[in-house]
Amino acid sequence: MSSGDLVVSRPQGLYCPAGDFYIDPVRPVERAIITHGHADHARSGHGQVLASREGERVLRARLGQRVSLQTLGWGEATEHQGVRVSLHPAGHVLGSAQVRLQHAGQVWGISGDYFVDARGERNPTCTPFDPVRCDVFITECTFGLPIYQWAPQADVLREIQAWWQANAAEGVTSVLLAYSLGKAQRILAGMQPGVGPILVQPAIEAMNQAYRESGVALPHTQVWDGSSRPHDLGRALVFAPPGSALVEALRHQRPCRVAFASGWMRLRARRRQSLLDNGFVLSDHADWPGLQRAILATGAQRVLVTHGQETALLQWLLEQGLQAEAPGTTRVPHDREE
Secondary structure (H helix, E strand, O other), X not given: OOOOOOOEEEOOEEEEOOOOEEEOOOOOOOEEEOOOOOOOOOOOOOOEEEEEOOOHHHXXXXXXXXXXXXXXXXXXXXXXXXXXXEEEEOOOOOOOEEEEEEEOOEEEEEOOOOOOOOOOOOOOOOOOOOOOOOOEEEEEEOOOOOOOOOOOHHHHHHHHHHHHHHXXXXXXEEEEEOOOOOHHHHHHXXXXXXXXXXXXXXXXXXXXXXXXXXXXXXXOOEEOOOOOOOOOHHHOEEEEOOOOHHHHHHHHHOOEEEEEEOHHHHOHHHHHHOOOOEEEOOOOOOOHHHHHHHHHHHOOOEEEEEEEXXXXXXXXXXXXXXXXXXXXXXXXXXXXXX
16 A cells, blocks of 8 residues: 555554545544444444444444444445545445445445355345445455355255254254354354254344344344253253353353354364364355455456455465555454454
């Protein structure tokens, strides 16, 4: 990035000098565009926040009801200091947005986090990814290596359902680690209830409520923090975030099997390190073919790669004859929520 660019990198995050606002800043600023509600993108303390209308309930649940929030519908535009801003679906989690900026003959697209794959599959709990035609595209690359290629999500959801049913038949509690925002709701939407109760840790239920209020259909869930003993626990499917104390408490109480649903489960070493009984490869990010498909669909001749594993993607972009670089941006570890 250079000083004459429409978007530059600062310690606070991506900054648009012409409009005097930041995109997903990591420190409190006066004006921020927030692409979605994950903790490494949405932080409290900003003066004014712009985000998608689809994600309003999620952001208010995460940042507080008193956040000064302006929302835009998909494709709707606003202008600030001569910069035209519009938001477009990213398909990552509910309300996740790409940002389109237009100023002085330049059009930039900032992806935020997004989900698309070579088969054209979509996350059923949010509006699907829609390519933003632009001159310059800033893309995430959380899974920017050829090893990351996702199986059809219907196959993975069937695996989770079968695992739950098999455990329930033995009277063993199924514990599924899933990120509170996005992953848990995507899996819930694909489960067939009736095997046993579905118990969720309170942070996950808060996001479930935001999804339901936004019109996303989810099966019935019971909030459980581990302090009581629910009926039919041996047939239950328990959702908890990674690192939840609920998991270790349950392991000491009764027979259970613990699995993690994440793109990181593509790496067997991750499963072994986490002492998991199973791992399901399900990600809300684009895989390697998805990244390639999304970038080419923008028509951008210059691509800036950030937030992930950049080296292989940079090489591929250069092989396509595109300008490519990896500007440094401040971000917490990218496997915190995915």
